[in-house]
Amino acid sequence: MTSVDLQDVSTQLNNKITSIKRSMQLKNMCNDPSLTSVLQKIGLELSSIRDVLDIFQMQIQQQKTELRSLQEMKNAVQRNAEIAHHLLENIPAHLPKKAVEASTVDAKDVKVQKVTASSEPEKNSVKNKHFIREMEYLLMDEFNQVPGYMKGRMTYDQINAVVKEINATVKAKYKILNQPMKSMSNTTRNQYHAFKEQETKETKGQYFFVEADIKDFTRLKVDKKFHVILNILRHCHRLREVRGNNLVRYVLL
Structure with missing residues (x-):
């Protein structure tokens, strides 16, 4: 076994011995009436810290869910932007245009004739004729x-x-x-x-x-x-x- 391996083993053993000593000290503290109240306060603080950590964990999970939703929304916006850009770059030279039906114009002329003077229907009939x-x-x-x-x-x-x-x-x-x-x-x-x-x-x-x-x-x-x-x-x-x-x-x- 090399010196490096022995040094690692020695470090691990020392850490374990230190941990055992601290455990024994804490155990002995429980038997000391003067330290009981201190340990109770520490227990309450630890419980409070645990509750706060639970809240943080819930908030983190909620933020992860919101982040996924925002990422999906971002992807959808990017796709729509790409589609819009494609449409903009490929606008037909001749867009379809709905022709006005003669019957529609005639119907409008009938309404105008009911509410205008006698000269107005003549003008409208000329417009119809020239449609x-x-x-x-x-x-x-x-x-x-x-x-x-x-x-x-x-x-x-x-x-x-x-x-x-x-x-x-x-x-x-x-x-x-x-x-x-x-x-x-x-x-x-x-x-x-x-x-x-x-x-x-x-x-x-x-x-x-x-x-x-x-x-x-x-x-x-x-x-x-x-x-x-x-x-x-x-x-x-x-x-x-x-x-x-x-x-x-x-x-x-």
């Missing part, structure tokens, strides 16, 4: 539900870019149709009559466009890609076709 419906932009969920064979490599933004151009076409077309004949130039008057000739019983009261309108009012190419997008929009219930007289009319839904 032009727009096609709603495609939602991402709708785009994801389009069959893969139908959309091919077409992207969400490409489709909504065409929707934007279609709305511009319809707006330009019906702006001419709502324009007073007296204010029209010869070119505009010819367009007006051409638009009127395109109308049928099925398109009465509806907003529609034809391929020639796309060529006249936008820079879009009426090619295979364009027809694929029209097919997707028809699948998503944004438009329907009305055929007749060798002409395809795309009616907004």
